[in-house]
Amino acid sequence: MRGRTSRCPTPGTSSSWAFGDAPVGVDVEPWPSPGTAADVAEAFHRAERAEPAALPARERPAAVARCWARKEAHLKGVGIGLGEDPARTYVGTGTTPAAPPGWAVTDVPALPGYAAARAVRTADLARPVR
Numbered sequence: 001m002r003g004r005t006s007r008c009p010t011p012g013t014s015s016s017w018a019f020g021d022a023p024v025g026v027d028v029e030p031w032p033s034p035g036t037a038a039d040v041a042e043a044f045h046r047a048e049r050a051e052p053a054a055l056p057a058r059e060r061p062a063a064v065a066r067c068w069a070r071k072e073a074h075l076k077g078v079g080i081g082l083g084e085d086p087a088r089t090y091v092g093t094g095t096t097p098a099a100p101p102g103w104a105v106t107d108v109p110a111l112p113g114y115a116a117a118r119a120v121r122t123a124d125l126a127r128p129v130r
Contacts, residue, residue: 023121025076029069031061031113040064043086044071044093051093063093065115070097070105074119077103 032040037060041052048067052060070091075081092098097105102123110116 023077023079025073025078025119026108026117027069027072027076028110028114028116029065029072031065031115034061037061037064040068041093045087045090047090048093062115066095066097066107066117067091067093069115069117070107070119073117074100074103074105077119077121 031037034057037052041049041060041064044067051067052063055063068086071086071089072082074089074091075084075086078084089100090098091100091105095107097107097117099105099119102121103119104122105117105119108116108118
């Protein structure tokens with residue numbers, strides 16, 4: 001079905017589903033431990049790597065979870081999941097997501113200690129621009 005995506009959770013975690021007329025991806029991520037947050041941030045786009053480090057230590061896990069949820073939502077919408085290097089596309093770690101060309105990326109409400117995001121394709125990227 002076009003535009004359908006899902007995330008199959010493990011017991012005790014959150015899950016999400018999305019349906020739409022355009023390709024869509026969603027993701028829910030738990031906030032990582034501070035050590036894991038630092039390790040995960042190393043896989044981010046070069047412009048995103050410094051963003052968590054500029055925050056107070058207590059805010060870094062949430063920022064990393066936001067960024068990872070955005071990346072996975074976008075890549076699920078594209079249809080490749082983590083088949084693409086997470087450093088390739090910038091979505092940001094801040095409170096307002098950045099969107100890759102042709103996509104709308106938004107944070108969505110999640111349970112405390114989790115970050116969630118949705119990405120919806122807004123342009124037909126297969127058609128050449130004239």
